[in-house]
Amino acid sequence: MCIRDRYRDAVETAQESKDSEIVEDLLKFFLENKNKEFFTVALYTCYDLIRPDVVLELSWRFQLFEYSIPYFVQILKELTHRVETVQKKHEDREKKEEKQAQQQMNQPLDIGEMVMMMPGLNQMQMLMPPPGSMPGVLPGMNTMPGGMPGGMPGYGQPGGGIYQPMGGNNGMNYNTYQGPY
Numbered sequence: 001m002c003i004r005d006r007y008r009d010a011v012e013t014a015q016e017s018k019d020s021e022i023v024e025d026l027l028k029f030f031l032e033n034k035n036k037e038f039f040t041v042a043l044y045t046c047y048d049l050i051r052p053d054v055v056l057e058l059s060w061r062f063q064l065f066e067y068s069i070p071y072f073v074q075i076l077k078e079l080t081h082r083v084e085t086v087q088k089k090h091e092d093r094e095k096k097e098e099k100q101a102q103q104q105m106n107q108p109l110d111i112g113e114m115v116m117m118m119p120g121l122n123q124m125q126m127l128m129p130p131p132g133s134m135p136g137v138l139p140g141m142n143t144m145p146g147g148m149p150g151g152m153p154g155y156g157q158p159g160g161g162i163y164q165p166m167g168g169n170n171g172m173n174y175n176t177y178q179g180p181y
Contacts, residue, residue: 008041028058039067040070044071047071
């Protein structure tokens with residue numbers, strides 16, 4: 001009877017120590033002394049301090065799977081619960097982020113936010129119309145570079161500012177004037 005009390009005290013002391021190395025050494029001690037019952041008691045009492053791979057290896061080496069199955073059932077139940085909890089939190093977080101993104105998409109943009117979202121554009125460029133689309137300028141009207149009306153003929157047009165003599169050039173290049181560009 002005295003040995004059983006010592007073994008029980010050893011298991012309780014190992015549990016209170018919260019040291020998995022001490023618990024694993026105690027498991028090995030029980031197996032080396034062919035004390036399968038206290039191996040099972042230690043598994044049940046200290047299950048949160050024992051790594052499953054250690055229990056699996058010891059069970060295999062000493063052919064004690066029938067004694068370690070309750071431990072594995074308990075560990076699998078706990079791990080399944082943890083995975084379900086993490087998965088639920090992840091799904092809740094995704095739903096919340098999706099809802100926030102949808103709300104942001106439905107909100108009108110502030111001009112300041114637009115400037116910040118488009119790097120390289122200053123506020124004046126955002127307020128001015130694109131070149132060639134100034135109010136009062138009809139399509140095909142002669143404009144200067146930058147979209148100002150009343151420019152010199154050919155300026156602001158493709159190929160504008162290049163002198164080309166009338167008639168053919170007989171294979172000679174008369175394009176000597178390149179303009180202000």
